[in-house]
Amino acid sequence: MSTVKARMSSVAAQRLVLPLMVGMVVMQLFFAPIGRSVLLGLQLLMMITIVSLCFQGKARICFLFFLMIWGAVAYFNYLNLDMAVSPDAVKYRDYYYTFKGDPSEFFASIYKEFKESEYYDVSSYSVVAVFFYPVAYWFDDTSIDSVFLIMNLVFAFGTVFFHWGAIDRLSFRYNRAKKYSFFLWIFSPVVVYHYQVFSKDIFSCFLCAASVYFFAGKRLFLGIVFLVLATMLRPYSVAIIFSIYFFVADDAKRLIQGGLASFVVVVFFAGLDGLINSILVLLYMPISPNFFSFAVERNDYFPLYMESFTFFLGILFFLISWSLSKSVRAFSMHCLLAIFIYACVMTVLGKYSADHYDTVYQVGTMGNNALRKKIPILPIYISMIVVALSFFGNRELKK
Numbered sequence: 001m002s003t004v005k006a007r008m009s010s011v012a013a014q015r016l017v018l019p020l021m022v023g024m025v026v027m028q029l030f031f032a033p034i035g036r037s038v039l040l041g042l043q044l045l046m047m048i049t050i051v052s053l054c055f056q057g058k059a060r061i062c063f064l065f066f067l068m069i070w071g072a073v074a075y076f077n078y079l080n081l082d083m084a085v086s087p088d089a090v091k092y093r094d095y096y097y098t099f100k101g102d103p104s105e106f107f108a109s110i111y112k113e114f115k116e117s118e119y120y121d122v123s124s125y126s127v128v129a130v131f132f133y134p135v136a137y138w139f140d141d142t143s144i145d146s147v148f149l150i151m152n153l154v155f156a157f158g159t160v161f162f163h164w165g166a167i168d169r170l171s172f173r174y175n176r177a178k179k180y181s182f183f184l185w186i187f188s189p190v191v192v193y194h195y196q197v198f199s200k201d202i203f204s205c206f207l208c209a210a211s212v213y214f215f216a217g218k219r220l221f222l223g224i225v226f227l228v229l230a231t232m233l234r235p236y237s238v239a240i241i242f243s244i245y246f247f248v249a250d251d252a253k254r255l256i257q258g259g260l261a262s263f264v265v266v267v268f269f270a271g272l273d274g275l276i277n278s279i280l281v282l283l284y285m286p287i288s289p290n291f292f293s294f295a296v297e298r299n300d301y302f303p304l305y306m307e308s309f310t311f312f313l314g315i316l317f318f319l320i321s322w323s324l325s326k327s328v329r330a331f332s333m334h335c336l337l338a339i340f341i342y343a344c345v346m347t348v349l350g351k352y353s354a355d356h357y358d359t360v361y362q363v364g365t366m367g368n369n370a371l372r373k374k375i376p377i378l379p380i381y382i383s384m385i386v387v388a389l390s391f392f393g394n395r396e397l398k399k
Contacts, residue, residue: 028150044071066187073189073303077196081300083145089198096144099133127232128200152195155206156186162209166216170249181383189303204233205376208240239345240376247338255337262344270351276363281343285374286311286381314385321388335384342377
């Protein structure tokens with residue numbers, strides 16, 4: 001009886017998360033002009049409150065521990081990371097100042113782009129501009145850097161809670177382990193890294209998660225709307241949505257069909273080399289960047305190398321559980337099929353890139369930034385390690 005009451009109180013507490021997040025976001029936008037350090041402090045306060053509302057007992061203690069790691073990584077990035085760290089990031093920042101000069105003309109040019117091109121030909125810069133720039137313009141004293149920092153974290157939490165909603169609607173086993181895995185995703189140093197720079201990656205995950213959620217709730221129109229928006233940012237978003245949807249739904253039949261179709265496509269477009277590369281991509285993504293090639297000059301990558309080494313140890317732990325537990329093996333097959341579908345898409349993109357730039361395509365030719373590309377599928381890797389814990393007596397993870 002006490003357990004039931006505890007769960008009911010937990011559900012009631014979780015209902016406070018959305019209004020609390022809205023209030024905290026508005027507060028961040030008002031205080032952002034003071035500086036990024038104040039912003040990080042407010043975000044840490046928001047995350048402590050959300051973790052306290054969403055979890056109880058040992059789970060709360062565990063997630064508060066991970067939150068300490070998140071705080072350390074976020075502060076490390078604040079000291080060492082330039083938000084305009086890539087050519088794309090520079091363009092996102094520069095385009096904002098173009099927009100700020102004449103918003104009506106800027107949006108007129110975007111509307112023209114949408115009207116004259118197929119939706120999959122629309123620039124990702126335009127899609128990001130529509131969602132991010134008006135917020136920065138409305139809060140005139142708030143820099144575009146702070147707006148990206150605030151909204152990326154909001155989209156990261158949105159990604160988690162949309163996935164949680166899909167799990168409630170579709171999943172019939174390991175629900176708690178899946179929810180824990182998706183929440184752990186937000187603490188991943190690679191996710192923290194990309195939410196603290198000018199990047200479309202977190203926003204792309206949010207759109208995919210929203211599509212999965214609405215398809216799970218049989219709200220097909222909204223599911224298609226978010227699928228189209230996600231595809232504007234990443235043309236292969238349909239593979240992400242397919243993989244996560246049927247992973248969450250524990251639908252082995254659809255995952256096998258998707259895996260076989262991906263096998264045929266990758267062999268047709270990239271041959272045997274492509275098939276081998278698909279397996280290599282599947283194996284390499286969780287341990288990218290390669291911690292064996294630690295580069296001292298990339299001090300901003302230090303947390304990422306630590307994460308890749310941690311994943312390496314986690315995979316070893318998973319393999320032990322896999323060898324001993326039939327249920328872990330069964331669950332991992334769903335995970336690996338979902339990841340294989342995505343890895344095949346990455347391989348075909350790598351082959352296209354090699355052909356486009358007239359370079360030799362062979363075994364070992366990845367052609368894509370595995371560090372960024374693994375972000376949408378990272379929760380599935382995490383779930384394999386989390387479920388492996390259930391073999392060692394954690395019954396809570398089996399619920």
